[in-house]
Amino acid sequence: MAKQIERVIIIGLDGAGNFIKETETPNIHGLLEKGVLTYSAQANSPTISAECWGSLLHGVSPDVHGLNNDIVATKTYPEDSRYPSIFKIIKQARPTSKLAAFSAWGPINHGIIEQSAQDHSVSQPDAELVESVATYISENPDVALIFVQLDGPDAAGHQHGYGTKSYLASITEADQYVGTVLDALRKAHLMDSSLVIITADHGGGGENHYSHGSDHPQNKTVFWGCHGPGMNTKMKLKEGFPIMDTAAIVLQALGIEQPGQFEAEVPEGLFLEQAIIDKK
Template sequence: MVVLVMIDGMRPDALDAVHCRTIEALCAAGASTMQAQSVMPSVTLPCHMSIFHSVPPTRHGITTNMFIPMARPLPGLIEQMRSAGKRAACIHNWEPLRDISRPEQVAYSYYREPPLDQSYDDAVGAEAVRLLGEECASFDFVFLYFGSVDAAGHASGWMSPEYLNQLQRVDGWLGRVLDVAPPGATIVVQADHGGHDRTHGTDSPEDMTIPWIAAGPAIRRNYRIAAPVSLLDTAPTLARVLGIAPHAEWEGRIIEEIFVSDER
């Protein structure tokens, strides 16, 4: 099983500013970089379309948080899984994420509009714990989206006390999720973009630089990724873990150096 966890708006330097026990442990258990790069515009839906389809916004055409059909459609990670007979589950609290895959491709989908307070992510965290604890054998891939860190950035400012406190709260939920994940699961935790002041979407380093972390049986331990990493690399790398072929039109690369078999 692969579990992809998105912490929307998480800046790498926030992980230096506060103690996030789960993320620190995941870095020690796997491979990571704090210099991965988002795409322009560094906005949530364009970023997620690039993550799941491994092409930049100039190719998929979604440049705002309003979905429009792709002029030149291509299959994303979830479509590739479905065609290979694998089952995907998505758990999120931002409704536009329904468009990261086409209809009838996801085996299970959970969406709940969040409250605008510290409990913003509690429902999706609890559902992820339930699903992984009770139904993990039913799925090959679980996508879990936490939106509250980004919401705190917009409300109070990136790197504000409220933003950092919310990151720690999400880190706690991540710990509960990993506690019930199957022992042989591969976990990837990343952000879609960072942020500055109370916004994001520019090509500034604060907006474009994100963490990217992977851990699992085939992943090197306590390893710092040397090569550049882009959002476009997530889908091909997860396809490798899942044993399915990347689509021929994907533009990202498999991050081969994270795998144990790549050790020299």
């Protein structure tokens, strides 16, 4: 009998688009090629971090959650919003669940995820951040959800241009950081019972070599992949799979009903069998 999914780890490479196919990413490819992987997933519009991470974590489009970079930089996400994040949904369904957010871009932790739903919250540069993630995993094997956001690729894109050698090198560096997180899961003997999702919030360099925000395919098209027990590894995600669906996939994996206002959906056939946590 296949192991159940006991926890979900989301790893996001900010601004990486689908450029992982153009540079060395042995850790990401080594995992996702044994799971489900697409290079044609679609970010939300506008292709800006707050809007895109907001949709991935709240399961609704930007015009519904209403977040943008200016708002998340100065305000905390309202606890009474009709559009809670998956963190808040999980915490309400299972108050004792351990939930942790590790974001190099700090506004995610205070402006996109509700404060009441984070048992552990860290904002650090990428290299330090993944060491904190690794330590947390070793000390908290019973964690239910970990969100990790790495900022290096987007910073390199803005500085050097998306698609340049320096930018691609930053994605390879981010892959090394992903490897640190995966190694921590393996050392704690948690990999076989974890659903790991790795993706990007948006790409860049479409209309402006050093930026993003438009609906240009290079800004909108991103990679998305997952690996875990009970996943249908023979499945091909539909062209244009929306990364917003990540929110619904996480709740399904943890056996938690998604709210009626969700726009996110679980792709039919993604879960090969019932490999989710018993709601008890």
